[in-house]
Amino acid sequence: MSLIRRRGAAALLTAAALLTGAIAPAHADDPAIELDVPTTYYLNQPGVGPTGGTRLWLEPRLTGGAAARADVTLKIDASDLKGKAKLRSRRQCGQHAGGTTYTFTCDLGTLTSGKPKLLDAVYIEAKPGAKLGAHGKLRYTFSAPGVPDSTFETEVWVAGPTLHTRVEKPLKNLKAGSTIAFTPELRNAGAYPAKGLGLMLHTNHLQAAVQYRNCRYGTAGDQSTAYCSFDQTLEPGQAYEVSEPFSISVSKTVIHGDISYSASLPGVAHEWQDGPGADPAQLEQVGSGPELSLRPVERPASAFVEYGRPIPTTLSLDTDLQAMAQPIEGRTGQTVEVRLGMRNAGPGQPKRPTIKVTPPEGTTVVPPEPDLEEPLDWECGPETAGAKAYHCRLGGGMTPGDTAAVTLTFRIDQRVRDAVGRVEIVDNPKFPAHDPDRSNNTAPLEARATGGPLVEPTQTPDTSGDQAPAASGSTSGSSGSGPLIATGMALAALLAATVAAHRYRTRRSSAPTDTT
CATH class of the missing domain: 2.60.40.10 (Immunoglobulins)
Structure with a gap:
């Protein structure tokens, strides 16, 4: 039997x-x-x-x-x-x-x-x-x-069918803390029926709700994954959409996120690509709601693509980034470490904010030695090959109220009268910070050198608009060049305090570029 x-x-x-x-x-x-x-x-x-x-x-x-x-x-x-x-x-x-x-x-x-x-x-x-x-x-x-x-x-x-996903437009101006409905669409672009379909939806800085009984769900940090299985046949040339939308919660603070989804069939011809959320051990929750299914829809073939990209999401939320800098103090010929950075006054949380460091005349940034054993929280490198200005990009985001600082080493080559550089927060074109108040995005970087002859400047520093953040407890005073800078123990303590919470290192490279 x-x-x-x-x-x-x-x-x-x-x-x-x-x-x-x-x-x-x-x-x-x-x-x-x-x-x-x-x-x-x-x-x-x-x-x-x-x-x-x-x-x-x-x-x-x-x-x-x-x-x-x-x-x-x-x-x-x-x-x-x-x-x-x-x-x-x-x-x-x-x-x-x-x-x-x-x-x-x-x-x-x-x-x-x-x-x-x-x-x-x-x-x-x-x-x-x-x-x-x-x-x-x-x-x-x-x-x-x-x-x-x-x-x-x-x-x-x-072999078998080829599954395509819909070409999606970015989701912009989402209300912080809201819930959106998202409906994936698929198309069988192959010549054979597709049986035993699996659909995986993944989010960054958003949260997919646990809903349907034929779906498994998991969360890892600020990412969520839903995997749904369908015992249906997708006919060649036909497009389909899920019968009910996925309910996705929008972050209350993180400005930039994304949603992605892909379809696969069992077998080596349709293996899942490695990526966050692809581990079934993370998908520990099973929905208890109705069964999700696929229903035919009329769509042109041009509306679908074989390899879809993540769908960017953006909140209608501003943020206020504030540049911070300690002065470069030391004798001519010395190398000194200086902490530079920024503070996020909120309410939004930007992604990978970047500072541009222009050294004061008479000083040079000393390229750091790579240390591959340390966590890479900042990526720093010259703006262009051989340039004096450095770009330093924070690897992740900054929650409201956070201060992030990086230590750069400067060599004091000459003692130049009233030498002032600048630390400037520059927008990441792919992930704009939505910072309407640009008045505090730049802080002067003073060189207070001693020893050696005093040299007259060969260029006039551009300090227009330079102003440090009015952090609680900091003191402000007028420098010889006129702009307001945050000085004294309050700023030193604020920058030094980040050491206890974060570990930073810089690496020798060209100016950081965003490839994600």
């Missing part, structure tokens, strides 16, 4: 199959040995992929409360795939070269409840010359003394 059970599950047929396929529990008597396999599995086209095929990860487990079962065997029958695919085996399944046999038996010995036994002895690939779109059944039958056989099957396709 054999129990036939077909399950489209997010399971270990391969690492990709962990994240694809819809779960369809059996309604017959439970088998003694369980195996989760996708209903449909797509191979790469012939000649594409690793030599010798892709490993099938199989993890049988006991059911029915049995503590252990001895003398378990697994029969693999791929006779329906002759001329389409070829299998090879090793270890418990015997040595069989690819394409030499389509049925073989694996000796699994004893299976123990709670102790997974991962079978990694079977490989599969498309057969050279196989017709694209050819398909057939792959069957697995477990046998053990005293219990009925348990049989599972997967329909294996040579």
